[in-house]
Amino acid sequence: MSDEILPLRLYSALVRDAVLQLPENTIRSRRILYEKILEEWSARLQSSLEDNPQDMDLEMRLLHYTVRYTERDVRVGVDIGGQGYIPSGLEAARERLFSNREKTSRRQVLTDRLDAWRRGIWDGTQSLEAQQGDRRSARSVHESLLALDGSCPPRNPSTLPVRISIIRALTIHRLQSLVATSQFAYLWMILEIVLLGSGLMLIHSLLGWRHVLNMDVPTFAATGVASWIMIHRTIRDFYQGMLNSRYLINFPVVTPTYSAISEVVVSLPIYFLAAVLILSVGYGINFTVLPDRPVEVVFVWLLLWLCACGIGFVFGTIMVYWPFFRRISPLLQRVLALFSSLGFVSEQLPEDLKPFILWNPLAHGMQWLREEYFSGYVSTDCRPAYFVSCIGVFWLVGIGFQKLARQRIEPA
Amino acid sequence: MLRLDAVTEHVRIGEVWYSLAEDASVVIPPGRYALLFTDAVLGPHAVDLLAGTKPPRRGRVFCAGNRSWAIGRSTILYGAASGGEVVSLISRLYGLDRQLCESVITRLLTFPGQFDGPMSRWTPLMRREFLFGLGLLPQFDVYFVEGPPPTRGTRFPYLWSPLFGERLLRRMLIMSDLRPASEFTKYCDKALIFDRGRIFIEPDLAAALERYHSVAQALEGSREDQMLDEEDADL
Numbered sequence: 189m190s191d192e193i194l195p196l197r198l199y200s201a202l203v204r205d206a207v208l209q210l211p212e213n214t215i216r217s218r219r220i221l222y223e224k225i226l227e228e229w230s231a232r233l234q235s236s237l238e239d240n241p242q243d244m245d246l247e248m249r250l251l252h253y254t255v256r257y258t259e260r261d262v263r264v265g266v267d268i269g270g271q272g273y274i275p276s277g278l279e280a281a282r283e284r285l286f287s288n289r290e291k292t293s294r295r296q297v298l299t300d301r302l303d304a305w306r307r308g309i310w311d312g313t314q315s316l317e318a319q320q321g322d323r324r325s326a327r328s329v330h331e332s333l334l335a336l337d338g339s340c341p342p343r344n345p346s347t348l349p350v351r352i353s354i355i356r357a358l359t360i361h362r363l364q365s366l367v368a369t370s371q372f373a374y375l376w377m378i379l380e381i382v383l384l385g386s387g388l389m390l391i392h393s394l395l396g397w398r399h400v401l402n403m404d405v406p407t408f409a410a411t412g413v414a415s416w417i418m419i420h421r422t423i424r425d426f427y428q429g430m431l432n433s434r435y436l437i438n439f440p441v442v443t444p445t446y447s448a449i450s451e452v453v454v455s456l457p458i459y460f461l462a463a464v465l466i467l468s469v470g471y472g473i474n475f476t477v478l479p480d481r482p483v484e485v486v487f488v489w490l491l492l493w494l495c496a497c498g499i500g501f502v503f504g505t506i507m508v509y510w511p512f513f514r515r516i517s518p519l520l521q522r523v524l525a526l527f528s529s530l531g532f533v534s535e536q537l538p539e540d541l542k543p544f545i546l547w548n549p550l551a552h553g554m555q556w557l558r559e560e561y562f563s564g565y566v567s568t569d570c571r572p573a574y575f576v577s578c579i580g581v582f583w584l585v586g587i588g589f590q591k592l593a594r595q596r597i598e599p600a
Numbered sequence: 601m602l603r604l605d606a607v608t609e610h611v612r613i614g615e616v617w618y619s620l621a622e623d624a625s626v627v628i629p630p631g632r633y634a635l636l637f638t639d640a641v642l643g644p645h646a647v648d649l650l651a652g653t654k655p656p657r658r659g660r661v662f663c664a665g666n667r668s669w670a671i672g673r674s675t676i677l678y679g680a681a682s683g684g685e686v687v688s689l690i691s692r693l694y695g696l697d698r699q700l701c702e703s704v705i706t707r708l709l710t711f712p713g714q715f716d717g718p719m720s721r722w723t724p725l726m727r728r729e730f731l732f733g734l735g736l737l738p739q740f741d742v743y744f745v746e747g748p749p750p751t752r753g754t755r756f757p758y759l760w761s762p763l764f765g766e767r768l769l770r771r772m773l774i775m776s777d778l779r780p781a782s783e784f785t786k787y788c789d790k791a792l793i794f795d796r797g798r799i800f801i802e803p804d805l806a807a808a809l810e811r812y813h814s815v816a817q818a819l820e821g822s823r824e825d826q827m828l829d830e831e832d833a834d835l
Contacts, residue, residue: 306755357692435678
């Protein structure tokens, strides 16, 4: 006989004996008897199971069921005098009560946990009991925040290392957003330029030229086209970085110039790799030749890139004041391309046409690039000093007007 | 402390020019301010002006110490980057430890499962919690808060509110765009008022709310507010 059965038999025997001892067995007398039993036992249970309301509730219900089922058996005429009598249906009722109690307590545990999690007392890693009363989750977040404050001294955003770290942060962010759009985005940007560039450089070969002033024509075209695509797109990238992606300016440490610089830094390797790819694949199929002074070529290439950034800076500043300039700038870039020694060098032209080309600093840069690339070609018209000082002028104008332009750029 | 020196600033919204400041010079001592306006649309522009993200046309806004971005402004979540990428941007911008930042944010969020997914697919609740969680990471001297911090329903406010309260100790706070306007009294004790080009401090917040409350009321029960309520009801 298990412990759970005990109250069942006890209550059954209690009620049965009381009923059997009644002097006159009428409905009225039984009802009075039942009320007396329930009253007496509820007082008794309340005093003994005071600190366990769940068990007390269960016992009371069991007693009520016993009374109800015994009365039903008496009315139906079942013999209640037998040994070990248990009213019919009481077993099932008891099962129900026990399983309900189990369900309730299980639900209570879940509710407690959810509540503790919501209030930040419990972080779900241990059992709730182990953490009871301990605001562990909130405290651990607080500790991490304190550690965070300890790990970083406050910085002055106007010092150079901090400026560089801000640009670096933006550059990495842009790269991540680029890769987030597609895994192949970066690769495709390189391939796109390679395809475009190879198409353009074939035009020269189709014209049937063999040599331009000691320069191999396919290589001549490749250097021109690859660096022109770089210049054209860097100008665009710079002013777009300045004027678009204004969500970054919501951070007080970020200025439009930082945003633009990060944009062109992200795309610089794209153009460089595309140019290397065009020239090396051309060399592989015996179409182009390798540079004679590679280090100098890379140096002049970077100067061309800086010049393009400077032009983009000036264009961006103009666009802040006059937004319609966005429509005009592609035309201006075409003009720059036409007079930039892209498809020919100034030495090929008659003397009186040269001034139409040589005002353009990009023409000087391009001819300087070719001079370094081909040892057989010496450019008589190229003046590197003019080119470099133009880069300086563009950047100075950009930086000078940037403070004024900043007042017209709103964060988005 | 913030100081405005002869600041003049006009804002164009749609085809209408609003005057935000008209040769305004004001010193704002440290404290907790509610931003109130005669034209409620000026909210973000005033925050931009004070936070230094939009320099004024004329004059100068000077700030002692570093300023936060507008905490709670949803436009900083742009594009398809994941939560980790935004956290790493912020940690690099302010020179913080990236992994600590990430662990703080993920432990605060009610549904950290979305953290690694693209932002474009986050639920509105996740976006709000993330935006306000980010505001805890760097330490600032002047805090700008735009929009109501999450207060109901989930576990986030239980964790966030005490932490943010601690961040604000002996710091300056400027709050904007709270609705209902009575929320201001929870966080602020003074009002900073932009009244048709004049900027001034009203020490009696209750009186200021009374006077400028028609504007604050106009925003109450707006569509966005209803959406927030529905969102809370879903939980």
